[in-house]
Amino acid sequence: MPTMLEVSGLGHTYKTKDGVHNAIGDVSFTVNAGELVCVVGPSGCGKSTLLRTISGLITPTVGEVLLHGDPVRGVPADLAVVFQDYSRSLFPWLSVQRNVEFPLRTRVSARAERRERAREALEWVGLSAAGGKYPWQLSGGMQQRVAIARALASRPSLLLMDEPFASVDAQTRFELEDLLLRVRAEHDSTVLLVTHDIDESVYLGDRVLVLSKSPGSITTDLDVNLPDERDQITTRASSEFVELRSEVARLLHGGEPATRPSPSVPDTAANDRFLAAERAETHSTSDT
Amino acid sequence: MRPVTRGLVGLAVFLLIWEVVGRSGITERRFLPPPSDVLGSLGEILVDGKFQSDVVATVLALVVSVAIAVLIAVPLGLLLGSFPVARHATRAVVEFLRPIPSVAFIPLAVVMLGVGPETKITLAVYAAVWPILFNTIYALDEVEDLHLETARAFGYSRVRTILSISLPSAVPFVLTGVRLASSIGLVVLISTEMIAGGRLGIGTFINVAREGAGRMDLLLAATVVAGAIGYLVNAAFDVAQRRWVSWSSLTRSAS
Ligand SMILES: Nc1ncnc2c1ncn2[C@@H]1O[C@H](COP(=O)(O)OP(=O)(O)O)[C@@H](O)[C@H]1O
Ligand SMILES: [Mg+2]
Numbered sequence: 001m002p003t004m005l006e007v008s009g010l011g012h013t014y015k016t017k018d019g020v021h022n023a024i025g026d027v028s029f030t031v032n033a034g035e036l037v038c039v040v041g042p043s044g045c046g047k048s049t050l051l052r053t054i055s056g057l058i059t060p061t062v063g064e065v066l067l068h069g070d071p072v073r074g075v076p077a078d079l080a081v082v083f084q085d086y087s088r089s090l091f092p093w094l095s096v097q098r099n100v101e102f103p104l105r106t107r108v109s110a111r112a113e114r115r116e117r118a119r120e121a122l123e124w125v126g127l128s129a130a131g132g133k134y135p136w137q138l139s140g141g142m143q144q145r146v147a148i149a150r151a152l153a154s155r156p157s158l159l160l161m162d163e164p165f166a167s168v169d170a171q172t173r174f175e176l177e178d179l180l181l182r183v184r185a186e187h188d189s190t191v192l193l194v195t196h197d198i199d200e201s202v203y204l205g206d207r208v209l210v211l212s213k214s215p216g217s218i219t220t221d222l223d224v225n226l227p228d229e230r231d232q233i234t235t236r237a238s239s240e241f242v243e244l245r246s247e248v249a250r251l252l253h254g255g256e257p258a259t260r261p262s263p264s265v266p267d268t269a270a271n272d273r274f275l276a277a278e279r280a281e282t283h284s285t286s287d288t
Numbered sequence: 289m290r291p292v293t294r295g296l297v298g299l300a301v302f303l304l305i306w307e308v309v310g311r312s313g314i315t316e317r318r319f320l321p322p323p324s325d326v327l328g329s330l331g332e333i334l335v336d337g338k339f340q341s342d343v344v345a346t347v348l349a350l351v352v353s354v355a356i357a358v359l360i361a362v363p364l365g366l367l368l369g370s371f372p373v374a375r376h377a378t379r380a381v382v383e384f385l386r387p388i389p390s391v392a393f394i395p396l397a398v399v400m401l402g403v404g405p406e407t408k409i410t411l412a413v414y415a416a417v418w419p420i421l422f423n424t425i426y427a428l429d430e431v432e433d434l435h436l437e438t439a440r441a442f443g444y445s446r447v448r449t450i451l452s453i454s455l456p457s458a459v460p461f462v463l464t465g466v467r468l469a470s471s472i473g474l475v476v477l478i479s480t481e482m483i484a485g486g487r488l489g490i491g492t493f494i495n496v497a498r499e500g501a502g503r504m505d506l507l508l509a510a511t512v513v514a515g516a517i518g519y520l521v522n523a524a525f526d527v528a529q530r531r532w533v534s535w536s537s538l539t540r541s542a543s
């Protein structure tokens with residue numbers, strides 16, 4: 001498989017009023033075309049910063065990002081980002097259809113083609129009927145589907161997703177996860193998704209990259225050897241899944257990568273503790 | 289009680305007190321005619337062709353003034369709001385001019401422009417520019433960062449982002465500014481008409497009623513008309529805001 005994205009020695013330091021803040025340390029990895037790679041790490045470890053540097057929204061302090069082998073300077077045209085906060089990322093003064101057309105306005109000059117491609121993207125996410133509505137008339141899950149359609153409409157070669165399902169309820173999250181798996185299978189998309197949710201990273205990913213605590217750096221690159229066809233009930237109950245999530249949880253807690261492919265005794269207690277701590281943190285940040 | 293009912297009751301009580309005081313003889317009826325007298329005069333002037341052209345003149349001047357003010361203040365606000373350098377460079381001038389009431393410029397304007405409609409329009413534009421300008425600048429500070437970032441992530445240039453994100457985001461605030469500007473503009477127009485004279489206008493009519501005839505009833509009736517115009521303009525903007533930028537209040541109250 002050809003390499004789509006190559007990140008080498010990436011680091012970013014924010015300059016703030018009270019000094020400097022090292023958000024990501026030293027990150028290197030590659031993403032091949034057609035892969036769905038999840039980056040998992042605790043809140044504040046620099047996941048958003050990582051995506052923002054890869055998307056060219058901010059220039060990294062050190063290191064390099066190559067997309068199709070070309071260095072990323074500024075925002076590349078064939079890349080799209082889905083942000084966590086759908087309610088703030090959609091434009092309330094534009095209809096759903098117009099929101100999805102938005103990225104095409106700079107790239108597709110024919111109005112009719114823009115409309116057609118937006119309509120198509122809405123169909124992919126099962127929102128054909130909602131084109132005339134406004135974002136604020138839709139539920140949270142539907143809004144995030146609009147954001148996904150908007151990202152897909154420009155047919156990016158790389159889709160970046162920043163905790164895309166973190167702000168919806170559990171039931172909707174499962175639906176959206178399956179929607180993402182279906183869409184990427186249908187379109188052979190290459191996706192880099194960051195999340196703090198261990199289960200989500202394992203459920204969605206072909207590979208899981210584990211980020212250490214701030215300043216983040218990748219401690220492990222884990223292959224997810226689950227079947228391509230995944231199911232919220234059976235996959236999550238399978239012993240392979242349980243072992244993988246325990247391994248990821250262990251690694252997040254600073255454990256050494258297992259020498260054997262999977263540990264024999266799953267450390268579910270550590271995983272649950274981690275998840276509980278994560279939830280507490282996400283809630284306190286989203287409340288502010 | 290619904291707000292409308294409450295408002296009407298308040299108005300009725302006010303008119304009743306005025307009527308009683310007006311008829312009681314505490315004040316001279318010629319100087320403070322009761323509402324019933326004013327109502328009669330109101331009916332009289334509303335069918336008077338001269339007064340009708342005065343009203344048309346003032347309302348037209350208001351429309352022209354506010355339109356010019358929008359054309360000046362919105363682009364200027366976008367410029368000052370989007371480029372901090374421009375804002376810092378103009379801050380001293382803006383802070384100096386802003387507190388000066390535009391009626392203070394009436395003598396200067398009369399000397400420079402005469403007493404034609406351009407004088408009152410110039411002054412009304414001057415007064416109307418500020419609320420629109422400041423609301424536009426304020427609106428740009430309030431533009432959702434994630435919207436700007438989304439535009440950038442989709443390859444929008446700086447100028448294109450201003451036009452397709454900042455401008456529509458600013459519309460609700462700009463409308464509020466235009467609403468304030470219209471009220472202020474009306475006050476400035478009528479004041480200028482009263483002070484500088486001129487051929488047509490509600491202010492001119494009030495002036496004539498006071499100085500020439502000493503007809504307080506006509507003066508008060510014309511004042512009621514001016515108040516009604518202000519009220520209607522405000523109500524029209526209320527409807528416009530509710531219809532066109534309902535997304536703004538909805539998204540804001542939801543967050
Ligand atoms: N614009 C910024 N300026 C200064 N510090 C920042 C900025 N953005 C993020 N940070 C800090 O960098 C660290 C990593 O942030 P972020 O990348 O958002 O983490 P995550 O997405 O994993 O929660 C945090 O400690 C955060 O406070
Ligand atoms: Mg984040």
